[in-house]
Amino acid sequence: MIFDPTPLSPAEEELRAEVRAWLADVLPADFRPGLGLGGRHDPEFTRALARRGWIGMSIPTGYGGAGASTVRRFVVVEELLAAGAPIAAHWIAERQTAPALLRFGTEEQRRWFLPRIAAGECWFSLGMSEPDAGSDLASVRTAASRVEGGWRVTGTKVWTTNAHLNHFAVVLCRTSPQGDGDRHAGLSQLIVDLGADGVQVSPIPLIDGEEHVNEVVLDGVFVPDERVLGEVGQGWRQVTAELAHERSGPDRYLSVLGLYRAFLAVHGREPDDVRAAAIGRIGAQLWAIRQLSLAVARSLEQGEAPAVEASLVKDVGTTFEQQVVETLRDVAGGEIDPGGPTMFDRLLAECVLNAPTWTLRGGTTEVLRGIAAKALTRSAR
Structure with a gap:
């Protein structure tokens, strides 16, 4: 695995300052x-955001x-x-x-979808996980049968984020x-219109009361041939390449x-030794993981497909997130109060409820470590 150190250029730092200033102006x-x-x-x-040109930034100008x-x-x-x-x-x-x-779609698909995505007018969900196929995607049971024209x-599909609001799902x-x-053979990716006949979307209430993930039942939904993404039967290869984008980013x-x-706003001005140590440790880890993620971004920029490196970043990053919640909970002391007087109180309560999911979505810790271990074993031979 290769993680080359990669600083940001002056132009990239200038862009950062521009985005930060805009967010400070538009967020209440x-x-x-x-x-x-x-x-x-x-x-x-x-x-x-789209009017600023900050959605679909990597989409070529010819596609909007x-x-x-x-x-x-x-x-x-x-x-x-960073701004939430x-x-x-x-x-x-x-x-x-x-x-x-861009990588697998037809020219017709690119010209129809990409300008709408860049304009912030076309929203997608991921149709991967199923009741009996979470991280083990090769065991999916959703099936598509050939009919005339499609x-x-x-x-x-389950845990389908915002399917009740979005337009399409891959x-x-x-x-x-x-x-x-x-098991990897015979899989394909289809672009399904979430408003089509036969699509039923039902929210899955979470422990914090939110309903942003859904169960999506597909009952004989017709998908025309022009909405097949990539090659029929090559879905596994395509999904694997796609996950490099899903797993390695700052999210x-x-x-x-x-x-x-x-936490810093409440406890960071004159911290005791325990809190000061926690602040320093979290800051150092955050910066190190950021460098790993940035290295993957540079690799993607150069046309590579760093799926293994992305898996490692996701594992390290989401494990770190869970550790931060527990560390800050311990050093802050006191009861968890979702209606507390400070933003820290409210966010801590939200994080405690949501943190267990962070090492599940996008591939469980065990699966990701298996991917990394296989790659390291091959490179050692």
């Missing part, structure tokens, strides 16, 4: 930050994007996550679907039986930055 003074990629679904904010580098996008995303901005409307489409369309899709399904015991270590800042 009493704004409650979201937990990283758990920011609110706010179409108006998404459209305002900015044609910017992966690292410039990294800089913008890092500032949005309401990014959920465009998040999946911009982070994951657009790169997949496919009929039947199955159930669904991983089985289009042919696995051959010779290879995998910045969910707790708002909590950390709120």
Whole structure:
């Protein structure tokens, strides 16, 4: 695995300052930050961001994007996550679907979807996990059968973020039986209209009362041939490449930055030795993980597919996030009070309820470590 040190250029630092100033201007003074990629679904904010050219930055100008580098996008995303901005409307489409369309999509798909994504007008969910197929995606049971002009899709997807609000989902399904015991064969990706006949979306209430994830039942949903993403039967290869974008970004270590800042506001002015040690340790770890993530962004910018490195960043980043919550909870002392007087009280209560999911979404810790271990074993031979 290669993580080359990579500083930001003066132009990239200038972009950071511009984004930070804009966010300070548009977010209200009493704004409650979201937990990283758990920011609110706010179409108006998404459209305002798009007007600045900060959505679909890596999409070529011919498809409505900015044609910017992966690292410039990294800089913008890092500032949005650091501020806890309401990014959920465009998040999946911009982070994951657009790169997949550029790499595997047809020209017709690119010209239809990409300008709408860059304008903040087309929102996507991920149709991967199922009741019996979470991190083990090769065991998906959702199936698509061939019909005239397309496919009929039947199955159930779960933990489908914002499917009740978004327009489309890229669904991983089985289009042919696995051959010779290879569970990865015969899988395909289809772009499903979430408003189509046969699609039923039901919220899954979470422990904190939020209902932003859903069960999506597909009952004979028709998907035309022109909405097949990539090659039929190559879904596993495509998903694996796609996960490098999902697993390596700042969203995998910045969910707790708002909590950390709120802690500093309350306990950081004259900390005792225990709190000072926690502050320093968290800051150092955060900076180190950021350098790993930035190195992956540079690698993606150069046209590489660092899936293994991305898996390691996701594992290290989400484990770190959970440790930060427990550390700050311990050193702050006192009862957890979701209605407490400070932002730290409220964010700590939210983090305690949500943190267990952070090492699950995007691939469990065990799966990611298995991916890294296999790669390290191969390189040692």
